[in-house]
Amino acid sequence: MIKNGEIEQSMHLLRVLARSYSSVSTHSFGSCKKFGFNPTEFAVLELLYHKGPQKLNEIGSRLLLVSGGVTYVVDKMVAAGLVIREPCQTDRRVIYAKLTEKGRRTIEEIAPKHAENLHEAVSGLTPAEKEKLIDLLKKMGKEAERKWKEKSSRI
Amino acid sequence: MIKNGEIEQSMHLLRVLARSYSSVSTHSFGSCKKFGFNPTEFAVLELLYHKGPQKLNEIGSRLLLVSGGVTYVVDKMVAAGLVIREPCQTDRRVIYAKLTEKGRRTIEEIAPKHAENLHEAVSGLTPAEKEKLIDLLKKMGKEAERKWKEKSSRI
DNA sequence: ATTTATTATATCAAATTTGAAATAATAGTC
DNA sequence: GACTATTATTTCAAATTTGATATAATAAAT
Structure with a gap:
């Protein structure tokens, strides 16, 4: 049996989590925007930079995007010359997204400044x-x- | 001067925070949806239930909605008969959103079940x-x- | 009393996200 | 090899969010 006070504590935790997360996110979103990206685009840039070329569905599951959303964001980034699509050799259903040279240069230039902005956001601890x-x-x-x-x- | 390792730690914290938050949010969003609401609508219901009638701009600042977004969600909830708009007597710029009887009954019925779903989401601690x-x-x-x-x- | 600045809400178009098909390829079974 | 189920991506419309601007009311200053 679940004690009532425990549920109340959990709800409180969730309220605090939501609030704290959004306070921190404000910094993150603001920083992305300053560099000309929305949070989704920025997340894709970072993911491809840190983890290398990714299957589109991996991008979706990591960033919690539905398949249509992945197509949308990748289309945009391809149009911006930051990313290219590379069909998989062994499985013709699969397509990889990969940073272009321009994409790599872009994220490399931005990343350290972005990191400092975020570091500031969590400086309370x-x-x-x-x-x-x-x-x-x-x-x-x-x-x-x-x-x-x-x-x-x-x- | 900021030590490099500290920034790395902050970035790590933020990745963990984002992931953990989205894992928990998945439960929350799923629960809202099960009851026929999207997260924004649910948040408005909860806010009005716990804090009473709220000025539209208060709703916006609490839930991080731009003014157009507040208008949109409140319109929808008014159309669903869950909420009414009440002009402020003393300041004619201000409009309150207030739960209707139906809105109150709805959230009262849902809240305990929703709370149990969320309690389960944080049961790791x-x-x-x-x-x-x-x-x-x-x-x-x-x-x-x-x-x-x-x-x-x-x- | 006018003017100026600020605050609150609504409107509207554009951007983004969601969700449900549609299409195509692979894997497993008989 | 044909059949069925699963997986990956795209397409498309609808829902939602964002951002800029418009409208109206209050507040503050002169």
Whole structure:
């Protein structure tokens, strides 16, 4: 049986999480915009930069975009010359998105400044506190994912 | 001078935060949808239920909606019979959004089930860990807000 | 009393996201 | 090899969000 106070605490946690997340996101979104991108585009740039060429559906699952949304954002970035599509050799259903030279130069120039902006956004915590926060968030997130998969598989 | 490792830690924190938040949000969005609302509508219902009638611009600033967005969502909820607009007596620029009887009944019926769904989403943590997480998130969020206001005022 | 600045809401077009097909390729089974 | 199920991407319309501007009311200053 679930105690009532515990549910109340969970709801409180979620309100605090939502508020804190949006405060931090404000910095992030503002920084993206300053560099001429929306958050989705920026996330794609970062993903391709850090992880290399990605299958379109991987982009979707990592950034929580539906398939149509991936097509949309990639189209735009291709039009801007930041990204190219590369069909997979072994599976003709699959298409990779890959940074162009221009895309790489762009993100390399922006990334450090963006990082400083974000660093400022979380400057309320000491390194030790950040470490603790990372642990708790990971633990919470992992279980949320697990539970969601469990739910989804029950359909 | 900022040490490089600290920035890296901050970036790591932000990645973990984003991922953890979206894992939890998946539960929240799914729950809203199950009850026939999108997250924005649900948030408005909850806000009006917990805080009573709100000025439209208060709704906007709390839920991070631009004024056009507030008009849009309130229009829809008025059309659904969940909310009414009430002009302010003392300031004719101001309009309040207020739950109708139907709106109140709806949220009262949904809220407990929604709360249980969310409680499940954060079940990876013990009450003590939740308490600690709340503290850290609050501290981080407060400073992020302060810094953002500081930035904004410098324009 | 006018003027000026600020605040609140609405309007509207453009950008973005969502969700439901449609299309095409692969994998597994018989 | 034909049949069925699954996976990947695109297409398209509808829903939602964003951003700029318009309208109206209040507040502050002269």
